[in-house]
Amino acid sequence: MIPQSGVTLSILSAVRAASAAFLFSAAYSLAKFNLTDWVTITVALVCFGLTAFSLVGAPTIIVARASWGLHSLRRNGGVSMLNVILAFLKIGFLGFGGGYAMLSLIFAESARFGLTVQQFADLNALDGLIPGPIAINSATYIGQMYGGFWTGVAATLAVCVPSLVFVPLYMHFEAKIKSNWVLTGILNGIKPAAVGLILGVALSLLLVTVFGVSNIHVWTHAHLDWVSLIVLVLVLGIDLKWHVNPLWLMLLAGVIGAVAYYI
Template identity: 55%
Template sequence: MLIKLFITFLKIGFLGFGGGYAMLSLIFEEMLSFGMTIEQYADLNALDVLIPGPIAINSATYVGQLYGGFLGATVTTLAVCVPSVVFVGLFSKYEVGIKQNKSLNLILDNVKVVSIGLIFAVAFILMLSTVFGVDNLLNISKMSVDVFSLFIMVGTVYFSLKYQVNPLLLTLLAGIIGWLYYLI
């Protein structure tokens, strides 16, 4: 299991263009093969917002702990960091050539656009699961709306866009409101 975790997060680290949020779609797909539920993945996303540090490292540590304990957390954290160490070393050696390569810069610009699409795809999947109780659009006939979750989602989007409220604060408030709601 530890070797599989290491290889998986090494792959995520090497293919994770666009930063931590873009990596979330890769992590989501890979974690389905480990048997992670959408609820566990939603917990992972909430922790990524609440815990300081890079999203990829927080995610790797969470998944490693979940599937391999302390040793698993250590292995996955190291695995996701290895590609950055390699790329930073290579980039600093060839920085001038990379910056002047128009084809490579065009490719990287397009990767940024795709990364945004991947981020929205993960957000959409989480919304389907949390608010509508389905894991994909093929199950739309089994959909049931969780009005409370929909209210929280619309409220957080509203306060984020209208008043630029800090996402960390919104996450904490949503968590507290949800805890109180389900406690009562």
């Protein structure tokens, strides 16, 4: 767990806001190219609505009829390594739409282990500060948190397995896949769903970072964090207009958070 006191808390809050801004920016970029008619817009809105109002509903849109249930396998009050491995195998196999779109599925599965929205926000903040893909960083972070070092290693390897299986198969059958109208249609349907999923996760991070509530159902308990709101709007604007390296924007957010603490 990341320390939550003093200047560290202020910096992390600002970095979390920057992470939410990147998600909104990614959703906007995907929407420009993939929301081209009323059908795709409807799919995106449905996925966004389910994610925003339940946090665990949106992944069902992506993995419907393909998902299998994971039983709660607990040992001595903790999470078993097998449970974590199965969860990240599922994420790897069914996490369509790219890294940002996978975040809602990552949260849904990790919530089974007790992951809170605040911890999920910390994960996203860290992901912007350290190298590596979102799925791998998430697997290492969550595996380490709930099972220790070796569970973190196992989760990291597990989330990589699907890519090692599917990428060679895709390369081998690439021509047939591209000429198959059914598969093409499925992939085209996933793209607008990914937009909705990313927007839903972005809203969740916005709520916990800017308004201090875990979901939209407890909106009456919200309290506005002006620094986080300013960081989010500033980073989003800079990213959309000038496409600055995210690392510099994360550092800018951290500096703003530190300065705000001492003002």
